[in-house]
Amino acid sequence: MSTLPLILGFMPTISIPNNPQEAVYPIPTRDCLGKTTWKPVLLHAPCWQLGVGGPRARDKKHLPPDFAGSTLVYSPCLFNTLVITMRTFSAAVLFGVVASVMAAPGILLIGDSTVTADKGWGTGFCADTTGLAQCTNLASSGKTTVTWQAQTQYSTMLTKCKTANTYALIQFGHNDQKVMTTAQFAANLTSLTNKIKSAGCSPVLLTSLARRTFSSEHATSDNLGSYSAETIKVAANLGLPLLPLLADSRAYLDKLGKTNAMQFNYASDDTTHLNALGAKYFGRIIADEVKSKVSALSSYIKSDATLSAKIAAGTL
Numbered sequence: 001m002s003t004l005p006l007i008l009g010f011m012p013t014i015s016i017p018n019n020p021q022e023a024v025y026p027i028p029t030r031d032c033l034g035k036t037t038w039k040p041v042l043l044h045a046p047c048w049q050l051g052v053g054g055p056r057a058r059d060k061k062h063l064p065p066d067f068a069g070s071t072l073v074y075s076p077c078l079f080n081t082l083v084i085t086m087r088t089f090s091a092a093v094l095f096g097v098v099a100s101v102m103a104a105p106g107i108l109l110i111g112d113s114t115v116t117a118d119k120g121w122g123t124g125f126c127a128d129t130t131g132l133a134q135c136t137n138l139a140s141s142g143k144t145t146v147t148w149q150a151q152t153q154y155s156t157m158l159t160k161c162k163t164a165n166t167y168a169l170i171q172f173g174h175n176d177q178k179v180m181t182t183a184q185f186a187a188n189l190t191s192l193t194n195k196i197k198s199a200g201c202s203p204v205l206l207t208s209l210a211r212r213t214f215s216s217e218h219a220t221s222d223n224l225g226s227y228s229a230e231t232i233k234v235a236a237n238l239g240l241p242l243l244p245l246l247a248d249s250r251a252y253l254d255k256l257g258k259t260n261a262m263q264f265n266y267a268s269d270d271t272t273h274l275n276a277l278g279a280k281y282f283g284r285i286i287a288d289e290v291k292s293k294v295s296a297l298s299s300y301i302k303s304d305a306t307l308s309a310k311i312a313a314g315t316l
Contacts, residue, residue: 103165105297106134108157108201110148111171114209115139119266119273121209124283128302136160144176145188149195161199167297168201169286171245173208173227174272186230193238204294205235207246209282212271214258220250243289249282255314263316285311 107129114120116139126135138153138160148154160166170193176185193203207228213221228246235242253261264278265271274282284307291301310316 103163104131104133105300106132106136106160106163106166107297108160108166108168109135109137109139110153110157110168110196111139111206112143112148112174113139113141113273114174115171116141119275121274121279121282121286123276124274124279124281125286126283127280128283128287128304129300130302131300133163133165134160139171142175143172144179145172145185145192146180147175148172149192157196157201158199161196161201164200166201167204167294168196169204169206169243169290170196171206171208173224173231174211177224177227182226182230185227186234189231189234190238193234193240197238202296203238204241204243204290205231206243206286206289207231209274210246210249210253212253212258212261212264214253214261217258218254220253222250241294243286243293245286245289248285248289252281252285252311252314256316257314260316281307281311281316284308 107126109115109122109125111120115122115137117123117137119141120139122137122139126137129135136156138157140148140151140153143151157168161168170189172189172192173185176188180188189205193205196203208224208231210220211223213223215221224246232242232244234240262271264274264281266273266275266278284304287301287304288308288311291298
């Protein structure tokens with residue numbers, strides 16, 4: 001009896017009898033988290049060669065007919081069993097199959113005060129995630145696409161982006177609006193985003209959180225639209241996911257109305273920053289956006305059908 005090790009987070013084994021046969025190995029899907037890379041490896045062992053094939057018709061497209069010399073990436077959600085067929089041959093080698101499970105993703109939050117843990121949506125969003133390697137808030141109050149880079153959070157980003165499968169959610173605009181033109185904002189956002197990408201992260205751009213200023217009871221004032229339009233263009237130009245936070249937060253506030261919206265104020269007259277209730281509601285909006293727009297992160301977002309329904313209906 002020969003034994004083939006399969007490395008899949010832990011060290012399971014398949015026992016190979018000394019005659020050609022088919023062995024079926026169940027693959028733990030880990031709730032479909034991440035992806036798995038399967039590749040052949042030459043092992044010094046006698047008289048076996050492996051061919052790998054899918055157990056069901058729908059799986060065959062995910063596994064090549066001759067596995068030797070190939071590398072395959074597949075989603076473990078697509079099937080839960082790996083079929084390995086063995087046959088003897090004369091060479092004194094064994095083709096083994098090694099599986100390397102990609103680590104769960106991490107998320108970095110990068111932005112101004114409306115993203116921070118104490119008076120932004122960051123804490124509410126992270127509470128809506130599950131199974132991430134990290135959900136780390138690197139936002140800093142009062143900062144722009146330029147001045148954020150002078151903060152310690154920037155250095156932290158450079159370090160954390162070295163970890164594979166880390167995403168950076170980037171939202172600026174509130175402070176940029178005060179000190180630069182839309183063209184300058186677009187150029188600065190492009191530059192910062194490229195630096196974050198070069199550091200190793202996968203950037204996701206967000207338009208700004210809406211201010212809770214109203215022209216009437218059910219109509220928010222559009223005072224960030226031109227800067228958010230630039231964010232949309234930058235995301236398109238760079239081929240990055242975009243979360244339309246300004247549009248979605250305004251849509252919710254317009255339905256909710258000015259009177260109820262004041263319940264989210266960080267201070268009685270602060271219609272920009274968020275208290276804990278605001279972080280919960282607007283963090284949920286972003287969580288639903290991530291679930292819809294960033295497929296690689298969707299399984300790491302908790303569902304909250306009740307809160308999502310309240311937001312869709314414009315209620316508290």
